[in-house]
Amino acid sequence: MGEGTVASTLITHIGELVTNDPRADDLLGVIEQAAIVIEGAHVAWVGRATDAPPADEMVDAGGRAVIPGFVDSHSHLVFAGDRAAEFAARMTGTPYAAGGIRTTVAATRAATDEQLSGHVARLVAEMRRQGTTTVEIKSGYGLTVHDEARSLAVARLFTEETTYLGAHVVPDGTTAEEYVELVTGPMLEAARPHARWIDVFCERGAFDADQARAILTAGAEAGLRGRLHANQLTYGEGVRLAAELGLAAVDHCTYLSDADVDALRDSGTIATLLPGVEFSTKQPYPDARRLLDAGVRVALASDCNPGSCFTSSLPLCIALAVREMGMTPAEAVHAATYRGAQALDRADVGALVPGRRADLVLLDAPSHVHLAYRPGVPLVAATWVGGHPG
Amino acid sequence: MGEGTVASTLITHIGELVTNDPRADDLLGVIEQAAIVIEGAHVAWVGRATDAPPADEMVDAGGRAVIPGFVDSHSHLVFAGDRAAEFAARMTGTPYAAGGIRTTVAATRAATDEQLSGHVARLVAEMRRQGTTTVEIKSGYGLTVHDEARSLAVARLFTEETTYLGAHVVPDGTTAEEYVELVTGPMLEAARPHARWIDVFCERGAFDADQARAILTAGAEAGLRGRLHANQLTYGEGVRLAAELGLAAVDHCTYLSDADVDALRDSGTIATLLPGVEFSTKQPYPDARRLLDAGVRVALASDCNPGSCFTSSLPLCIALAVREMGMTPAEAVHAATYRGAQALDRADVGALVPGRRADLVLLDAPSHVHLAYRPGVPLVAATWVGGHPG
Numbered sequence: 001m002g003e004g005t006v007a008s009t010l011i012t013h014i015g016e017l018v019t020n021d022p023r024a025d026d027l028l029g030v031i032e033q034a035a036i037v038i039e040g041a042h043v044a045w046v047g048r049a050t051d052a053p054p055a056d057e058m059v060d061a062g063g064r065a066v067i068p069g070f071v072d073s074h075s076h077l078v079f080a081g082d083r084a085a086e087f088a089a090r091m092t093g094t095p096y097a098a099g100g101i102r103t104t105v106a107a108t109r110a111a112t113d114e115q116l117s118g119h120v121a122r123l124v125a126e127m128r129r130q131g132t133t134t135v136e137i138k139s140g141y142g143l144t145v146h147d148e149a150r151s152l153a154v155a156r157l158f159t160e161e162t163t164y165l166g167a168h169v170v171p172d173g174t175t176a177e178e179y180v181e182l183v184t185g186p187m188l189e190a191a192r193p194h195a196r197w198i199d200v201f202c203e204r205g206a207f208d209a210d211q212a213r214a215i216l217t218a219g220a221e222a223g224l225r226g227r228l229h230a231n232q233l234t235y236g237e238g239v240r241l242a243a244e245l246g247l248a249a250v251d252h253c254t255y256l257s258d259a260d261v262d263a264l265r266d267s268g269t270i271a272t273l274l275p276g277v278e279f280s281t282k283q284p285y286p287d288a289r290r291l292l293d294a295g296v297r298v299a300l301a302s303d304c305n306p307g308s309c310f311t312s313s314l315p316l317c318i319a320l321a322v323r324e325m326g327m328t329p330a331e332a333v334h335a336a337t338y339r340g341a342q343a344l345d346r347a348d349v350g351a352l353v354p355g356r357r358a359d360l361v362l363l364d365a366p367s368h369v370h371l372a373y374r375p376g377v378p379l380v381a382a383t384w385v386g387g388h389p390g
Numbered sequence: 391m392g393e394g395t396v397a398s399t400l401i402t403h404i405g406e407l408v409t410n411d412p413r414a415d416d417l418l419g420v421i422e423q424a425a426i427v428i429e430g431a432h433v434a435w436v437g438r439a440t441d442a443p444p445a446d447e448m449v450d451a452g453g454r455a456v457i458p459g460f461v462d463s464h465s466h467l468v469f470a471g472d473r474a475a476e477f478a479a480r481m482t483g484t485p486y487a488a489g490g491i492r493t494t495v496a497a498t499r500a501a502t503d504e505q506l507s508g509h510v511a512r513l514v515a516e517m518r519r520q521g522t523t524t525v526e527i528k529s530g531y532g533l534t535v536h537d538e539a540r541s542l543a544v545a546r547l548f549t550e551e552t553t554y555l556g557a558h559v560v561p562d563g564t565t566a567e568e569y570v571e572l573v574t575g576p577m578l579e580a581a582r583p584h585a586r587w588i589d590v591f592c593e594r595g596a597f598d599a600d601q602a603r604a605i606l607t608a609g610a611e612a613g614l615r616g617r618l619h620a621n622q623l624t625y626g627e628g629v630r631l632a633a634e635l636g637l638a639a640v641d642h643c644t645y646l647s648d649a650d651v652d653a654l655r656d657s658g659t660i661a662t663l664l665p666g667v668e669f670s671t672k673q674p675y676p677d678a679r680r681l682l683d684a685g686v687r688v689a690l691a692s693d694c695n696p697g698s699c700f701t702s703s704l705p706l707c708i709a710l711a712v713r714e715m716g717m718t719p720a721e722a723v724h725a726a727t728y729r730g731a732q733a734l735d736r737a738d739v740g741a742l743v744p745g746r747r748a749d750l751v752l753l754d755a756p757s758h759v760h761l762a763y764r765p766g767v768p769l770v771a772a773t774w775v776g777g778h779p780g
Contacts, residue, residue, distance in 0.1 A: 082756070082760075082763075084756075084757055084759040084760060084763050085759075087759065087762070087763040088718065088719055088759055088762075088763075091712050091713070091718065091719070091762070092718065126767060126768075129768065130766075130767070130768070276765070276766075279709075279713055279765060280713075280763070280765065282713065310760075310763050310764045311764055311765050311766050311767055312764075312767055313765070313766030313767050315766060316765055316766025316767075317766075319669075319766075322481050323481070323669055323670075323672065328478065328481070328482065329478055329481070366472070366474075367474055369474040369475075369477065369478055370472075370474060370700075372477070372478075372481070373472075373474050373477040373478075373670070373700050374700045374701055374702075375666070375669060375670065375701050375703070375706055375766075376520075376666075376701050376703030376705060376706025376707075376709075376765075376766055377516060377520070377701055377702055377703050377706075378516075378519065378520070378768045
């Protein structure tokens, strides 16, 4: 390399390259017998292997598939303790309730910053090994001004996609009214320097739609973009509120009226489905097919958290989406990559086209279909993040 | 080490050691704050870490869990080709049928021995990375004298637990009667040197109970122990036949009458459940709870094969057994280890007690519960097989 040039890498002999190019005729923009050139942090070229330009380094994919790195737009990684016993009880009949969050709050408050960041580091590395190259991380297990701010500061060590979720549940020893005052006042001020997003758990047992509106509005005034947990455990106003406010995404979406579906379609708000939660809480799965057929844009994310869903595996979420939610393998892979990026308002990731960030996954498989066809099997052979092997 | 001694390894600081010791009060024979000593290929000692004897080498488990290696008593790894397209079609409504086996038969016959053994090697390595330390491998995609014998010879390169499944499906161009003659005659003779077991797919579209009886009887006369696929797709006589013949195991067991359950309990034949199949064929799961409550011994296995279930992951099967089949995490782990060993008539694996083979898995988790609590996540940190790290 001469001075002022950046290193380039050619990955060739790719049996199937999923580009997610929105200009393609097929959903995934598949190129067979393909190659990709990375220059510095970005994709410089994609096409048929026989047409590939030269590069400084070459990697032979051996006929295997390459896909965009997964974009996990919903996780709660800043916590301490685990809830394996609560999980085991749930499997024998105890229903899931939002109140279990308080167990994790106590353990999180008691943990040091170093313990919290060590835990996040392990989970982010675990996600990376499973092909996730962009992850959103929420606060929400602190629930004091100090603990929410430090949770977000820890999250920010690992991602730009940090979300202030002070409004996760009303902590013990305060009323909902008092707590909303705190969340929209001093806690918001303390969270703001560390957060890009603001989120509310809008659900029976947590916050109602009026409270959610007040919190999201205060967040927007402070420069934070909104996203929302809604309609997970029962019907409610959350999804329509998200659509009305033009949020990037509304997450869970299990219990939807026809009016909710219409509102999602008309607003363009992404419906982010989290099937790991239904797997781990034994609840009904959201109906992805209904949403897709209505023209709603659907993303998949993990919701990795110690209570309702302690999986970090987007491959498992893809397999569940295909088995349980009526998605095709192509729709599920698209939802975990391209739609995940849209759910985070990110135009630089989620697709492998020139100019986007070189975040990609080499699969130990000839096709993206294997992510659903081979459930549970670790199929990630290698990842590149911002052009770097990782 | 002096002459004539064998190397010993102490693994200590084990947060939870699952021994499966049948003399323990709890199903898994759990020892907390434990250690284990390996001498040569075998377990020499287990107990509390504070009581551990010295050893040549020491490994610090860092508070994580150690469990016996998984014993996967049902797989079909000798094949060529894949059936990803058939899988994708099934997910959008095409039902599973046994006839799809013929697709794999054509590809398998066309493959060289080297191609077949390369494929098995990859899948066995993949299983090992997921904690499987003993695997049974069936023939059944050859269906000629030559192709069944070479399939078993390939399988025998990887395991002692080889199963002759000439009676997988009746191949094109022959009648059932002619084919049973072949399976019990020249094909059995050719298979016998390479096989420990004989198996029949006793199901609508494959072989009926009378044919299964004839094949298993001929196998027994040739020195092969019997096992059976039965009651997967509908009710039938297969399970009662297995119990009557005193087979080690009968596999699938989805459609069971009360008489079937009674026969299993009275015979002691292991009911091996294969939930990866139901996941990948969208069929009803077998009712493990009913079987366990009736006193039947239940094993879990993968059924890894390119048609009905292309997962090699016993952790996924454990998670599915807990989510879908009413098993507790402890019952599911026991079924994938101790009961798997019994399903193969193996007294040397499946438990970590002195004298058994040192086949064990170090989990990236504090407890066996995490195998169900963290579905899809690769939790195997290390394995030892016959005392060797691998």
